[in-house]
Amino acid sequence: MKRIKMAYPKSKGTQEKLIRFILDYPDVAAFLAIGDLAEKIGISTSSISRAAVDMGYSGFPEMQKEIQQHLRRRILPTERMERAVTKDGNFTFRDSVRNDIENVKKTLSRIPDTLFNDAVTLLSKANEVFVVGLGTQHPSAMYFSGVMKQIRDRVTLISHETTEYFDCFSRISSRDVLLPICLPRYSRFTVHAAQEAEKTGCKIIAITDSEISPTGILADIVLQVEYESMSFFNSNVAVMAVLNALATSVAMEDWEHARERVGKFSEVALNWNAFYQENSGESMGERL
Known part of the structure; x- marks a missing residue:
């Protein structure tokens, strides 16, 4: 405006x-x-x-x-919720699922293959990948950083804890990539993280709703996602679809290395008896 x-x-x-x-x-x-x-x-x-x-x-x-x-x-969350209610007050899970399907379809049409492939290349070749997202985007950021850690070395989830934040930005450089996940109402912390990263020359891949969003205008690559929801919160379904595609593509970029790392993760998890097995005897809690 x-x-x-x-x-x-x-x-x-x-x-x-x-x-x-x-x-x-x-x-x-x-x-x-x-x-x-x-x-x-x-x-x-x-x-x-x-x-x-x-x-x-x-x-x-x-x-x-x-x-x-x-x-x-x-628009406040309460106002969004009131606008989402149908005239007769009815709501079904099918309405919500159809809405999410539409979000994914629109997202698919907004991200060119060439742009997506450029993002995969940056994530694959970066010295270190930093991921940040707060509020309703925090679970998505945690998920992506967790999956990426199994695929490649040096992946960090930026926390709003002061000491961790300072540690990240004391070492972030032009060889790294920051992936901020930021949708309306935009997190001040996430935007600030992108602003600080830009100062270092770090490449930025923004998962956001628009090229002119607070993180979009700072980014080298903008992957635009739809987030419309039937309720007061943003839908993260399209975000997760894009993150899944990114992680899978990064793994395929260096398949041998990714397979080796996933194998090591699985071995450690099995040694710790991390997964439930029927009649497996002692639990992980008992072992600890």
């Missing part, structure tokens, strides 16, 4: 009418089709398209997407 607000003082005519409407009724402008928006304001669709380009957007779709992102950042 910053570009729209900055353009307003110098705007005239149809552009001024458009900007004034957006600033007054962002909830409406964010979701109307361009024809409906033009009719509501009383200007032509071509005027809207020209105004969007004049403000630095590629066109109306990009401008509208930025308005939507602005709304998502400001």
